Amino acid sequence: MASLKEVRNRIVSVGSTQQITKAMKMVAAAKLRRSQDNIMRMRPYAQRLNNILTNLSNVQNEDGGNVYAQKRDVQRVLIIAVTSDRGLCGAFNSNVMKAVNVLINERYATQAAAGNIEIMAIGKKGHEYFTKRNMPTVGDYTTVFGNLSFETVRAAAEQAMEGFRTGRFDQIDLVYNEFRNVATQIIRTEQFLPIQEKPQEQVANQTESDYIFEPSQEEIVEQLIPKSLKIQVYKAVLESNASEHGARMTAMDKATENAGELLKQLKLTYNRTRQAAITTEILEIVGGAEALAASR
Incomplete structure (x- = not known):
């Protein structure tokens, strides 16, 4: 059984940890609200732009002029x-x-065996994970x-698009x-990449959009x-950012609850240990007094 001092130290340590996790939960909640607002505003714009992109790609594919749709x-x-850049967000x-x-x-699997797979890791945790495993980044x-802004994400999107356009990559996921x-x-x-075409049945069921190109289609x-491609990458990063704060808020909330349960157990252990120590001291005093009385 642990000593009273050891139990007291654990209670203080767990209490400090609980305060930290509670503060981290509050910070994550504040960041989540901002990031959630950002992604909710972005989704309709990105979805509409993606629909236009797909329609335009189908039109341009007929002429073979869309390099980003080449299969x-x-x-x-x-x-x-x-x-993400930081941990403490569960299994995120x-x-x-x-x-x-x-x-x-x-x-x-075939491309991996030939060493033809490369990783673009957006976020420190992913970069560390793949570089430690000697995967090309x-x-x-x-x-x-x-x-986080469109400007900071655009560089990653442009590098990926350049790699596809020049033939360095045949597919990007x-x-x-x-x-x-x-x-x-x-x-x-x-x-x-390449940009996926809409299935024929989906195109048939959808009302065709008549686009007027000014100054020219090209x-x-x-x-x-x-x-539109850069917006897709930016939307994915915004989704991930909101998910990160949500995952961290949930993880810190669970950690705070677990710390509270552990504190209850430690305090119960502390009280039982203290009571056992007091009982032992009383028994020792009573035993000493009886021994003293018997010797007289």
């Missing part, structure tokens, strides 16, 4: 993995890394979340956490498609 034999693959980061490993093993985007609510984050694995598409 090739998949020999070289880039996987964009969006994680490990779920992304598991999803990347599953994607490689199930879909790109592209770029260094470990400070994106320190000053996005792996990230999609924000649903504070307690739920869903892993998403999406094809970023000039509009040349500006719109790259911008």
Whole structure:
């Protein structure tokens, strides 16, 4: 059985930890509100822009002029993995890394055996994970979340798009956490490039949009498609950012509850140990008094 001093020290230590986790929960809740507002505003814009992008890509594919929709034999693959810069957010980061490993093993096993898979890790945790395992990485985007904005994410999107346009990569996939609510984050694995065409049945059931191009179709598409692709990456990063704060808030709330339960157990142990010590001292005093009386 632990001594009273050891139990007291553990109570103080757990109490301090509980205060830290409670403060981290409050900080995560404040950041979550801002990041949640950002992603809720971004989703309708990104979805509408993505629909326009798909329609324009279908139109331009008829002329063979859209380099971002060109389908090739998949020999070289880039996987964009969006994680966080910090831990203490439950299984948030490990779920992304598991999803990347599953994607490689199930879909790109041949390319992995040939060493033709590279990782673009957005977030420090992902970068550290893949570099420690000697996986080829592209770029260094470990400070994106320190000053999250479209400008900071655009560089990563442009590097990925340049790699596809020049033929360095034949396919690019996005792996990230999609924000649903504070307690739920869903892993998403999406094809970023080449741009996917809509299924024929979906096109048939959808009302066709009649676009008027001004000044010209080529000039509009040349500006719109790259911008839409960058918005897709930015949206994935915003989803991941909101998911991170939600996961950290949930993890710190659970840690605070666990600390409270542990404190109850430690205080109970402390009281029992103290009572046992007092009882032992009383028995020793009574035994000494009886021995003294018997000797007289």
